[in-house]
Amino acid sequence: xxxxxxxxxxxxxxxLLFSAAAVAASNLLSPSAPSAAKSSTYECGSLPIGSPWxxxxxxxxxxxxxxLVFDIETVFLYPWALAFNRMGVSILFAMAIFVFILLxxxxxxxxxxxxxxx
Amino acid sequence: xxxxxxxAPEVIVTxxxxxxxxGNMLPGKDRTTALxxxxxxxxxxxxxxLATPGEAIFGGLLxxxxxxxxxxxxxxxxxxxxxxxxxxxxxxxxRSREAVAMALFSVTGALLLTHTTELITMFIALELAxxxxxxxxxxxxxxxxxxxGALKYFLLSMLTSLxxxxxxxxxxxxxxTTHFGQIAEALPGTGTLGLIAAVLTMVGLFSKLSAxxxxxxxxxxxxxxxxxxxxxxxxxxxxxxxxxxxxxxxxFQGIPGIELVLAFAAAASMLLGNLSALGQTDTxxxxxxxxxxxxxxxxxxxxxxVAVGGGQEGxxxxxxxxxxxxxxxxxxxxxxxxxxDSVADMTGLATRRPWVAWAMLAWLVSLIGIxxxxxxxxxxxxxxxxxxxxxxxxxxxGVVTSIISAAYYFRIVRAMFLAPAEEAPDRxxxxxxxxxxADAALVIALVATVAVGVGASLVMRALxxx
Numbered sequence: 001x002x003x004x005x006x007x008x009x010x011x012x013x014x015x016l017l018f019s020a021a022a023v024a025a026s027n028l029l030s031p032s033a034p035s036a037a038k039s040s041t042y043e044c045g046s047l048p049i050g051s052p053w054x055x056x057x058x059x060x061x062x063x064x065x066x067x068l069v070f071d072i073e074t075v076f077l078y079p080w081a082l083a084f085n086r087m088g089v090s091i092l093f094a095m096a097i098f099v100f101i102l103l104x105x106x107x108x109x110x111x112x113x114x115x116x117x118x
Numbered sequence: 119x120x121x122x123x124x125x126a127p128e129v130i131v132t133x134x135x136x137x138x139x140x141g142n143m144l145p146g147k148d149r150t151t152a153l154x155x156x157x158x159x160x161x162x163x164x165x166x167x168l169a170t171p172g173e174a175i176f177g178g179l180l181x182x183x184x185x186x187x188x189x190x191x192x193x194x195x196x197x198x199x200x201x202x203x204x205x206x207x208x209x210x211x212x213r214s215r216e217a218v219a220m221a222l223f224s225v226t227g228a229l230l231l232t233h234t235t236e237l238i239t240m241f242i243a244l245e246l247a248x249x250x251x252x253x254x255x256x257x258x259x260x261x262x263x264x265x266x267g268a269l270k271y272f273l274l275s276m277l278t279s280l281x282x283x284x285x286x287x288x289x290x291x292x293x294x295t296t297h298f299g300q301i302a303e304a305l306p307g308t309g310t311l312g313l314i315a316a317v318l319t320m321v322g323l324f325s326k327l328s329a330x331x332x333x334x335x336x337x338x339x340x341x342x343x344x345x346x347x348x349x350x351x352x353x354x355x356x357x358x359x360x361x362x363x364x365x366x367x368x369x370f371q372g373i374p375g376i377e378l379v380l381a382f383a384a385a386a387s388m389l390l391g392n393l394s395a396l397g398q399t400d401t402x403x404x405x406x407x408x409x410x411x412x413x414x415x416x417x418x419x420x421x422x423x424v425a426v427g428g429g430q431e432g433x434x435x436x437x438x439x440x441x442x443x444x445x446x447x448x449x450x451x452x453x454x455x456x457x458x459d460s461v462a463d464m465t466g467l468a469t470r471r472p473w474v475a476w477a478m479l480a481w482l483v484s485l486i487g488i489x490x491x492x493x494x495x496x497x498x499x500x501x502x503x504x505x506x507x508x509x510x511x512x513x514x515x516g517v518v519t520s521i522i523s524a525a526y527y528f529r530i531v532r533a534m535f536l537a538p539a540e541e542a543p544d545r546x547x548x549x550x551x552x553x554x555x556a557d558a559a560l561v562i563a564l565v566a567t568v569a570v571g572v573g574a575s576l577v578m579r580a581l582x583x584x
Contacts, residue, residue, distance in 0.1 A: 101136070108139045 062114045127162035128229045134158040135222035141215030151215045152205035159198040166190040180233040184582035185437045189232045189361045192441045197225050203559035220250035228358035237286050237296040247355045254347040267342025274335040282322025288315030298369040306372035316370040323363045329413040330386035340406040349451030353444040360440040364433050371424045380421035387414030392519040395526045401454045412443045419500045422507035434581045435499035442496035446481035449563035456550050464533040465542035475534045477564045482527040495574035
């Protein structure tokens with residue numbers, strides 16, 4: 001038991017030392033010649049436009065939330081489909097109840113006008 | 119009743135919540151929605167009461183017990199009272215049907231929580247019970263203070279949930295199982311790591327029950343929220359939280375040192391809660407600190423039960439006290455929602471609405487713990503357990519802080535009965551509109567406070583006291 005913790009402590013220690021040493025060595029060894037183009041924000045080669053602190057329309061969040069609900073539904077549907085042959089008809093009803101509850105949520109969001117872009 | 123009937127109350131309440139989302143299609147709209155939901159809760163109570171103890175479904179994920187049945191009845195009836203009140207008062211400036219739906223979703227989580235005997239089900243049920251509560255706390259979406267409070271509640275609650283999940287992962291790693299019973303068998307041999315895992319797990323529940331030192335969210339978020347939301351959030355989900363904390367502590371009771379953790383949290387909650395409540399002028403803030411203090415009293419029962427190696431009396435006393443605390447607390451917040459948020463708003467209540475003032479007196483006296491009301495017997499059972507377990511110092515703190523608590527509860531009483539009229543704050547002359555259903559809700563809460571006190575031995579027998 002004690003041996004295990006010692007191994008773990010050594011692992012953490014060596015990990016910390018190595019990363020510190022790597023950063024320090026790179027700073028010491030590399031030549032430094034900054035220019036305006038080099039120190040600008042890296043965006044896969046395209047020129048950065050505007051500030052990153054942009055305000056998004058709150059409407060996006062509603063869409064994201066609705067999307068997330070059905071994203072998660074899919075995550076559940078795959079293992080359900082795989083297990084269907086072994087588990088029998090009862091899980092058909094279980095999934096029907098699950099999807100029904102999600103659908104009620106969607107209909108509610110629809111009714112409240114969340115699907116209209118304003 | 120057997121098998122899947124066990125979750126019939128959850129199904130009824132969920133259906134109620136789904137209907138409530140479409141409350142504008144019912145005749146009478148929000149009022150009918152709340153009344154219909156209250157009726158569904160009462161119906162679910164009957165089904166919940168018929169459950170046979172010791173029944174397990176879904177492979178042991180949910181297990182019924184006598185304390186759970188009593189707790190479920192209490193949760194459903196308190197919700198029904200709240201909905202009955204809401205049906206006529208509503209939320210000023212907001213429509214109330216979403217509040218009804220959120221409350222019912224939270225109740226579904228709370229009901230599941232009472233039966234859960236497994237870590238993952240427990241976590242999901244706990245989140246289901248609390249996430250709607252964040253929305254209720256920030257229900258006035260144009261009120262910046264309410265949103266601030268709700269955000270604080272959300273962030274702190276999520277943080278402690280994560281700490282709890284971390285603890286759950288330790289528990290699974292140590293024991294290789296997620297079932298409470300098997301964890302209880304495997305944990306005692308795991309030493310310090312077992313204690314750490316247990317404490318991390320309990321942090322989540324301590325925060326949800328606003329036990330010190332994890333209570334910081336409560337005063338701020340209560341003081342920003344509509345009082346009607348506070349009435350629900352500070353009582354109904356807490357009932358289930360107490361029961362699941364009991365189940366967890368039962369699983370942890372073999373770990374050496376766990377009673378010290380509980381005793382520390384109990385002492386800290388009683389002292390911090392009661393002393394901080396003394397200076398408050400906002401009733402919601404005052405009741406938040408009072409809630410911290412009452413969680414402290416509850417923990418005496420748990421610490422005592424663990425100290426004697428798993429005394430059933432301590433666990434049952436804790437369950438009883440949770441019920442005895444929630445009824446008056448809910449009722450007081452409902453009156454606050456009617457009359458105004460500050461203590462000064464209560465000035466002259468005895469002349470304006472005499473019977474409400476006398477009912478308030480009864481609820482406050484029950485919270486202090488004066489016979490023959492519910493709170494007295496609750497504290498009696500708890501202190502008895504503490505003394506039998508040899509935790510005299512903890513009981514002493516309990517008794518002394520109970521006396522201190524009288525000081526701030528009586529500030530409300532003074533405002534209602536004795537304060538001169540000029541102390542009343544300037545406010546629009548509008549009287550609280552008469553409403554039969556809101557009054558009926560208060561009367562039911564008053565009757566329940568007296569009945570649980572007078573019939574304390576009956577309630578204890580229903581819980582399984584021998």
